[in-house]
Amino acid sequence: MSSAAHPLLEVEDLCVEFRTRRGTVRAVDGLSYTLREGETLALLGESGSGKSVAAQAVMGLLDTPPAHITRGAVRLRGDDLLAMSPARRRAVRGRRISMIFQDALTALNPVLSVGDQLAEMYRVHRGLGRRAALAEAVALMDRVRIPAAARRVHDHPHQFSGGMRQRVMIAMALALDPEVVIADEPTTALDVTVQAQIMRLLAQLQRETAMGLLLITHDLGVVAETADRITVMYAGRTVESARAEDLYTRPGHPYTRGLLDSVPRLDRLGRPLVPIAGAPPLPTSVPAGCAFHPRCPRAEARCGSEAPPFHPLPTPGHRSACHFAEEVHRVPVD
Ligand code: SF4
Numbered sequence: 189m190s191s192a193a194h195p196l197l198e199v200e201d202l203c204v205e206f207r208t209r210r211g212t213v214r215a216v217d218g219l220s221y222t223l224r225e226g227e228t229l230a231l232l233g234e235s236g237s238g239k240s241v242a243a244q245a246v247m248g249l250l251d252t253p254p255a256h257i258t259r260g261a262v263r264l265r266g267d268d269l270l271a272m273s274p275a276r277r278r279a280v281r282g283r284r285i286s287m288i289f290q291d292a293l294t295a296l297n298p299v300l301s302v303g304d305q306l307a308e309m310y311r312v313h314r315g316l317g318r319r320a321a322l323a324e325a326v327a328l329m330d331r332v333r334i335p336a337a338a339r340r341v342h343d344h345p346h347q348f349s350g351g352m353r354q355r356v357m358i359a360m361a362l363a364l365d366p367e368v369v370i371a372d373e374p375t376t377a378l379d380v381t382v383q384a385q386i387m388r389l390l391a392q393l394q395r396e397t398a399m400g401l402l403l404i405t406h407d408l409g410v411v412a413e414t415a416d417r418i419t420v421m422y423a424g425r426t427v428e429s430a431r432a433e434d435l436y437t438r439p440g441h442p443y444t445r446g447l448l449d450s451v452p453r454l455d456r457l458g459r460p461l462v463p464i465a466g467a468p469p470l471p472t473s474v475p476a477g478c479a480f481h482p483r484c485p486r487a488e489a490r491c492g493s494e495a496p497p498f499h500p501l502p503t504p505g506h507r508s509a510c511h512f513a514e515e516v517h518r519v520p521v522d
Contacts, residue, residue: 196367197402199220200260202261218260230403230417230418233422246402264368288369293346301342308321310324313364334352358390418432420444422443422479496511
């Protein structure tokens with residue numbers, strides 16, 4: 189039974205494996221988070237950390253096989269999404285939970301006008317006639333601040349700039365007033381100025397609708413002004429979770445600290461950026477113990493054999509999977 193008493197979206201101990209001819213690969217290993225109404229949660233990690241696979245599992249978009257959800261629960265206002273039939277799952281998608289994809293050009297149909305693509309949502313899901321559906325499409329384009337929407341509704345995707353196309357994608361995700369929107373790297377293909385405009389637009393739309401926004405990103409800089417809370421993933425596992433302000437000022441995990449040191453900042457002009465050494469592990473060869481230990485400047489012998497538990501830290505809701513979480517957390521970011 190769905191109920192306002194339940195958190196908006198709960199992901200609990202989610203595990204996703206891919207069974208391939210070369211063996212089983214665990215792409216997501218015990219991910220848990222809660223997204224509340226009107227909240228923005230950033231799921232952060234480098235490429236291959238499992239964040240996009242986790243989002244697709246929540247959306248019900250993984251192909252099975254090769255993907256298998258081997259453990260865990262995904263609840264939308266208490267409704268168990270993983271237990272639903274494919275037909276019920278399709279009904280939830282778009283109406284209650286929707287997704288903004290990173291590549292608008294491939295996600296949109298090149299031979300249909302954006303107005304027809306938006307109107308289709310209202311015709312299929314709300315049963316509106318052509319004129320009424322097109323009028324809704326114009327209103328939606330206005331809502332995502334596309335200038336001259338009434339004229340541009342007849343244009344095709346290639347006639348829009350990258351930023352405007354991403355606004356069309358946002359419009360499609362919002363068309364049916366979903367409770368949760370998942371934005372998968374929504375600004376990756378855009379330049380920095382347009383990135384900032386899109387992030388501001390998402391924040392404004394969220395305030396207007398009280399939707400929960402799950403932002404998937406590899407860039408701590410992009411979510412600095414938008415995220416309320418941040419969950420950091422590494423090699424399929426959660427390594428840190430905190431309120432955004434706590435994570436930016438007192439991270440409790442060396443990986444998060446490394447990500448922060450590699451983000452350009454106006455107040456550090458002239459100082460070199462410090463990238464994290466090495467590369468994330470392949471999902472087929474995740475190191476034993478703490479998966480980050482081959483790259484960690486703070487690693488000690490036990491890190492290579494003992495997997496760290498997810499320690500609570502003194503700041504509320506803050507946890508870190510590092511043997512030395514308290515010590516790392518004690519040092520503020522300069
Ligand atoms: Fe680094 Fe060890 Fe902490 Fe892992 S457990 S992040 S290797 S110090």
